[in-house]
Amino acid sequence: MEPSTSTQVNKTKTTQQSKLSRFLMSKKVAPYIFVTPFIVSFLLLFLYPMIQAIIMSFQQVLPGQVTFIGMQNYERLLNPEFYRALLNTSIYVVFTVLILVAFPVVLAVFLNSKLLKFRNLFRASLFVPALTSVIVAGVIFRMMFGESETAVINEMLGFFGISPVDWRYGSVSGMFLMVMLASWRWIGVNILYFLAGLQNVSEELYEAADIDGANAFQKFFSVTLPSLKPVIIFVSTITIINGFRMFEESFVFWQNNSPGNIGLTVVGYIYQEGISQNDMGFGAAIGVVLMIIIFVVSILQLKFVGAFKED
Amino acid sequence: MTTKKNKWISVAVTIVFAVITLTALFPIISLVIASLRPASGLMREGLSLLFDPSTLTFSNYFSIFSESGQQYWRWYLNSLLISGMLIVLSLFFSSMVGYALAMYQFKGRNILFVLVLFILMIPFEILMLPLYQLMITINLINSYFAVMLPLIVAPIAVFFFRQYCLGLPKELMESARIDGCTEYGIFFRIMAPLMGPSFAAMAILQGLTSWNNFLWPLLVLRSSDMFTLPIGLSTLMTPYGNNYELLFSGSVLTIIPIIILFLFFQKFFISGLTVGGVKG
Incomplete structure (x- = not known):
């Protein structure tokens, strides 16, 4: 059975x-x-x-003890340190967007032109910085932009009779370092976006411009730039978002501990408050505000460049 | 006349670009030079280009192979293992998802695709604290898996695979079905081999992202023997460090393999890195 x-x-x-x-x-x-x-x-x-x-972001998070505290974390955000972080990040975003759109467009136009010899070699070489990690890039920049007069950049300035700069100790020069580091690492990638965009610009438009007797500059401004508009929108959008996410470019220079907070960024502030100070609720509130800022700025930027308009 | 003028313009433009390119490569050249200079003064005094060439020395590299270099190789191993495992896992999972989104008509497909795009827009830094808490709760802190987790099903890779799969021949699926092949067999035996270039591009994107990843590993890795290269190197950057030999020679050995790979697989590097302007 x-x-x-x-x-x-x-x-x-x-x-x-x-x-x-x-x-x-x-x-x-x-x-x-x-x-x-x-x-x-x-x-x-x-x-x-x-x-x-x-x-x-509405809680006070202590180990084993979580209490609802309403808007208190957000109220605490109204402090000079956060304003400083926000200001630094905003300045950084503005400069990286300007540099990382303007220069790559111009360089890509030349890299696409038959006037230039060894184009592939130049393209590949300009891309190499994108392969370095931000930490290695930071190591390099710190010794190039050393404070003493024997550091490369100060040596070069000295050649023109300019006295050595305390790069990491001034708010302007500190911002310059961060923007330079990001621009150096990202320029090659953005050039490739624009090169890809240039392949879609129709030859006929240039021929028509030739017939109208347009010179090279007129062709650039009235044919090339308008045709690249979608790529410009795309590149500026990702540069803005990456700019607001910035943390490492500051960390490599000051380890999140810059004199007078000249290198403090919003994400650096999240790290400082949420991780170092172990105040997760406050850190989360900073994050939520950052998300809202990114959202609003992206919408405004897309509206400004006319991405929502149907062409 | 115009051709002669063009020729001069061409020479001028090429010279200008040679200067620009040299400027762009100058930091990397500086690093290589620095790694050959006595390390003690470099971080404090900066790199000077006015030096006596006969003082160049390989001694920094000896330190990497000495006892103090052992932790460096440990970091190297960690980075290799994490990047290697991540490439395998993320290619496997992301390609499956991207393939399904491109090749099948099913309920919820469009919503899923919109979600992929939505995640792409949200910065990871906002989710980082709750995720860090989660890692503590499920006891994954200080593990390889914690480092890899947020990158395994990368929306950027899903997006890329989907776009790539849209170009694959759907007729092949039908004829394979008639031959009695299962849906999974179709993917793994017939379609996946056709996706070679996209796998190469994403392997490079994910590999490089992981190799250079910084903030998340900084949160979840606690002990020096678990550090990846960027985290380990950053601990050597302190002003009181006594291990600058390791920092400079180690930095060179971190980027040189990538640059060599780039020279061999340029095409895939470029398509991988330009897919969405991901931050490395």
Whole structure:
């Protein structure tokens, strides 16, 4: 008696299994299996922390003791340190956007022109800085921009009779260092975006401009730039977002401890308050404000460049 | 006349670009020179270019192979392992997702794709504190897995794979089904091999992102034997450091392999790194 029941159980098991496997194999179910990793990662690594960040921003988070404190974290944000972080980050965003759009456009136009020899060599070389990590870039910049008169950059300034600069100790020169570091690392990548965009500019427009007797500058401003508009929008958007996320470019110069907070950024402030001071609720509030700022600035920027208008 | 004029312009432009390129490469050249100079004064006094060439020395590199260099190789190993595992995991999962979003019609597909784009717009730094808390709660702090986790299903890679898959021949799927191939067999045996270039580009993007990743590993890695290269090197940057030999020679050995890989696989590097302007 007993053995037969067990085979029967086995039989139903196998039919169940094959049913299940046929279900999992079907064309309808397969795509859901394929996208499962994304759904899991979205829920666990995006949605949960997102909601948690907003909740935490209304809490005082101490080890083993969490209390709801309403808007207090946000009220605490009205302090000179946060203003300084916000100001530094904003200045950084403005300069990196200007530099990382203007220079790459011009360089890309030349790199696309037959006038220039060894184009591939130049393209590849300008891309190399993008391969360095920000820490290595920081090591390099710190010794090039050393304070003493024997550091490379001060040596060069000395050659023109300019006295050595205390690079890491002034707010203007400190900002200069951060902007330079970012520009150096990202210029090659942006050049490639614009080069890709230039491949889509139609030759006919240039021919028409030629017939109208336009010179090189007129062609650049009335044909090349308008045609590159979508790429300019894209590059400026990612540069703005990356600018607001900035942390490492400051960390490599001052280890999050700059004189007079000249290198303090918003993300640096999150790190300082949330991690170093272990005040997670306050850190989360800074993050929420940062998110709102990025959102508003992106919308304004897209409106300003006319990305919402239908051409 | 005009061709002669053009020729002069061409020479002038090329010279200008040679200068620009040299300026761009100058920091990297400086690093290599610095690594050959006595390290003790470099961080404090900066690199001077007015030096006696006969004072160049390999002694910084000897320190890497001495006892004090052991932790450096440990960091190197950590970075290699983390980047290697991340490339395998993220290519596997992200390609599956991107493939499904491109090749199948199913309920929820458009919402999922919008979510991918939405995540792309949200800075990781905002989610970082709750995620850090989560890592503490589930006891993953100071592990390789914690470092890799946020990058495993990278939206940027999902997006890239989806775009790439849109160009794949759908007829192949039909004929494979008729031959009795399962949906998974179609992906792994027929379609994935056709996605070679996209795998190469994403391997480079994810590898480089992980190799240079800084803020997240800085949060979750606690002990020196778990550090990755950027974290380890940054600990050597303190003003009171006595290990600058390691810092300079170590920095060179961190970027030289990447530059060599770049020279061989330029095409894939470029398509990988320009996909969304990701921050390294």
